[in-house]
Amino acid sequence: xxxxxxxxxxxxxxxxxxxxxxxxxxxxxxxxxxxxxxxxxxxxxxxxxxxxxxxxxxxxxxxxxxxxxxxxxxxxxxxxxxxxxxxxxxxxxxxxxxxxxxxxxxxxxxxxxxxxxxxxxxxxxxxxxxxxxxxxxxxxxxxxxxxxxxxxxxxxxxxxxxxxxxxxxxxxxxxxxxxxxxxxxxxxxxxxxxxxxxxxxxxxxxxxxxxxxxxxxxxxxxxxxxxxxxxxxxxxxxxxxxxxxxxxxxxxxxx
Numbered sequence: 001x002x003x004x005x006x007x008x009x010x011x012x013x014x015x016x017x018x019x020x021x022x023x024x025x026x027x028x029x030x031x032x033x034x035x036x037x038x039x040x041x042x043x044x045x046x047x048x049x050x051x052x053x054x055x056x057x058x059x060x061x062x063x064x065x066x067x068x069x070x071x072x073x074x075x076x077x078x079x080x081x082x083x084x085x086x087x088x089x090x091x092x093x094x095x096x097x098x099x100x101x102x103x104x105x106x107x108x109x110x111x112x113x114x115x116x117x118x119x120x121x122x123x124x125x126x127x128x129x130x131x132x133x134x135x136x137x138x139x140x141x142x143x144x145x146x147x148x149x150x151x152x153x154x155x156x157x158x159x160x161x162x163x164x165x166x167x168x169x170x171x172x173x174x175x176x177x178x179x180x181x182x183x184x185x186x187x188x189x190x191x192x193x194x195x196x197x198x199x200x201x202x203x204x205x206x207x208x209x210x211x212x213x214x215x216x217x218x219x220x221x222x223x224x225x226x227x228x229x230x231x232x233x234x235x236x237x238x239x240x241x242x243x244x245x246x247x248x249x250x251x252x253x254x255x
Contacts (some may be wrong), residue, residue, distance in 0.1 A: 003029050003132065003168040005090075007046040017042065017167055023236045029131055029170075030115060030215035048134035049090035050134055050168045051216040056083040057207055058109075058138055058156065062222025063195045078198050078206060083138070083220070084157035086102040091165040094251045097232045098158050101141040103229045104250075106224035108189045108238045111136035112200055113168050117220035118213040119121070126201035129213065132170035133200075133248040135238040136220050137163040137181075163238075163248045164218060174200050179224060183234055191224030193240075 002017040014029060015022040022040045027033030061067055062081035064230025067074055068231040089095070098106055115131030138156065174193055180190040198206070201221055213219075230236060239245045 001029075001132075001170045003050055004166070004171065005048045005050045006040070007048060008040050012048065015040070021032040029168075034067045043119060047091045047166050049088050049164045050166070051131075051164070051218060053085055053088070053216050053218045054214045055211075056085060056088070056162055056218045056220065057211075058083055059198065059203060059216075059222045062151075062197050063191060063224045064197055065191055065195045066223065066225045068196070068200050074197055078203060079150040080207070081156065082151070083162050085162075087157050087162035089160050089163050089248065091163075091246055091248070093136075093163070095139055095162065095163065095230070096158070096160045096235070096249045096255075097230070097250055098141060099253045101143055101158070103142040105140050105142055105227050106181055106183065106188070106230055106236050106238075107134045107138035107140060107227055108179055108240075109138050109223050110177065110240055111164055111178060112174075112221060114204075114205065114213045114215055114218040114219070115170075116215055118204060121205055121208045123201045123205040124223060126204040129204060129208075130200070131215075132168040133172060133174050133240075133243060134164060134168045135166070135240050135243050136218070137189055137236060137238050137246060137248065138220050138223060138235060139163065142233045163246055165246050166244045169243055172242045177243070180239045181226065182237040182239065183228070183230065185235075188228055189224050189226035191226075193221075195224060196221060227250040
């Protein structure tokens with residue numbers, strides 16, 4: 001199944017993507033649903049972030065090729081940080097470049113979406129707690145992230161710094177997917193999820209030993225090499241094989 005969350009007729013709904021058609025459902029993918037006969041064309045609806053997480057958990061330095069690029073040792077355990085849910089935006093929503101930052105960067109990431117409450121689950125059973133996978137951009141203000149000994153949560157949590165979407169694929173195998181980022185159409189990152197140091201099932205199990213993962217929660221699984229800067233006026237696209245494209249424009253903060 002491919003899940004979308006969308007606006008049509010001034011109503012926010014979940015739906016199932018069938019080619020270029022969205023079939024609206026009553027309910028949601030977490031508590032249960034019934035399909036309806038109501039359909040919409042994909043291009044005529046507004047897609048939202050496909051999930052509403054209580055928390056966004058992110059993993060640093062989780063690609064072997066990224067570690068090699070940075071001349072860093074392979075971590076023995078996942079490097080974990082959080083992004084504020086208030087940073088969340090969906091496809092085609094604008095990334096706001098903060099007035100109080102001078103170095104904002106993109107990071108293409110595979111996102112895990114949790115499907116049901118997970119607490120102290122084993123690696124062997126982790127897949128049972130995953131709804132599916134989607135694209136994410138871990139936008140980061142580096143001058144904030146590394147100030148005063150390290151302020152990762154601040155540098156990662158500016159409003160609009162967590163674009164996620166366009167949909168959730170619940171059947172795809174995440175172990176070997178092409179992952180790219182493009183800025184203004186130019187490929188900046190080009191790798192595969194097979195380069196991940198800690199795999200999907202390991203991460204869900206590892207994190208659930210500490211914090212209860214709730215339905216809709218998101219785990220960002222790290223980024224491959226090629227991270228670089230963004231500027232107002234840029235258009236950044238995250239593309240993952242089988243998961244579509246997540247495109248957002250960068251605009252200056254005028255608020």
